[in-house]
Amino acid sequence: MLNFEDLKNFLDEKADQYNTPDFIENDPLQIPHRFSLQQDIEIAGFLAATISWGNRKSIINSAEKMLDIMGNSPYDFVLNYSEKDLESIQDKSIHRTFNGQDFAYFIRQFNRIYKEHESLEALFAVRDSETNFHHAIERFRSHFLEEEKHRSHKHVSSPYKNSSAKRIIMFLRWMVRKDKRGVDFGIWKNIDQKYLSIPLDVHTGNISRKLGLITRTQNDWKTVEELDVAIRKFDEQDPAKYDYALFGLGVTKELF
Template sequence: MNEQEIFEFLNQKAEQYNHLDFIELDPISIPHQFSLKQDIEISGFFAATIAWGNRKSIITSAQKIIDFMGNSPYDFVMNASQKDFKKLENKAVHRTFSAEDFQQFILNLKSVYTEFESLENLFLLKENEKNYYHAIERFRTRFLGEIPHRSHKHVSSPYKNSASKRLVMFLRWMVRQDKKGVDFGIWKNLSPQYLSIPLDVHTANISRKLGILTRTQNDWKAVEELDQIIRKYNPQDPAVYDYPLFGIGVSNELL
């Protein structure tokens, strides 16, 4: 297939995978339980943060987090006490994301929400920025604070050339605005045209098989390489190509 044919194929597959049926087996199912903006943000942020490994185990762990927060994430963030955290002591949350990490994330979130109505404020783009590279780093700096803590490893840095897959995915969930019912589009001050592909094993491998990604490392430079071509074929909504690339990768359709 030539480049034009590849993207005609991906456009067809985007229609197939960008569908409500996608939600059930994906971590995005977690924030879909809520309607309050802050609840969607917090539950989505935790689901994205622990999104590595088997998708079923990610969803199970994320649901445990929501249950622990009494199914009211925002209320828990703003009102949790040491007594609440004590209940989670010595319990596993998700792989290397520990109870200590969870507690620190709650404290960090409370700090943010005490100052801002929404996490969106921490991702706002500045003049002449054409992707979320700097915005992700600004979010990371404000959210984590200056005091070193073991939880910092769970928020990756594009400045260290990380693909920042989980934060890029979280941004897709919050920013994309279509009528398919999967992504939320609740952050109206951020533009979908600057979104990137959440680069994981599936999306990267399929991109290479299709010949639209040449870089061998799954890093931020690879994200920007993909940006160039996906924006060529859908400048207003480039991140829609996450659906076909991920869906084809999971289904092994090209094997």
């Protein structure tokens, strides 16, 4: 096992290696990168992140399907769709268990939220006493989802139910993290990136265990917080950059 200094240097080097525009080409992050208007970036980003499970190529194809339906103008579509537009979406297949009904539901929620707020950022604000997005995600969730139960609720994970909320955490990294690399957008100016966590999935979980960063065996919210403690020792101002390191190690398999 590497000592603290060696492990930090190793992870810094890997983060530096993978946090480059080349990363975008094969990643769902390329979807919001097609836009320059903030609201387009937010909507395209949230939808792409929501369907980010499985093969990355098929995620990108499915996200493109949604962009096509929205005429490649997500914000304009969200504000100005007709009921007929949504009816024609209902029966479409989009991505695995995320179907046309879910897509139509998300569009309705976006419409309601963007009539009240200029940006989704307002719904993810972190309060003074908080150390991560645990409560902020839950506040967003209760705002975004209507109280009446709907099949789409399962597509917005709940940290209160101990979900790692990997896709929302990834979306937050895209929106919040600021550097000069051109990968993450950093368009949300009022949320500090020090609150970000690593999107935890099978790969990042396994690599984090191999490096001795976490000991818990499940990939759940408690493990997200265990990983928070470890990575913030390396860089408390920009912990989420280590997502690139863990991702890169997952791709190269150099630890296996």
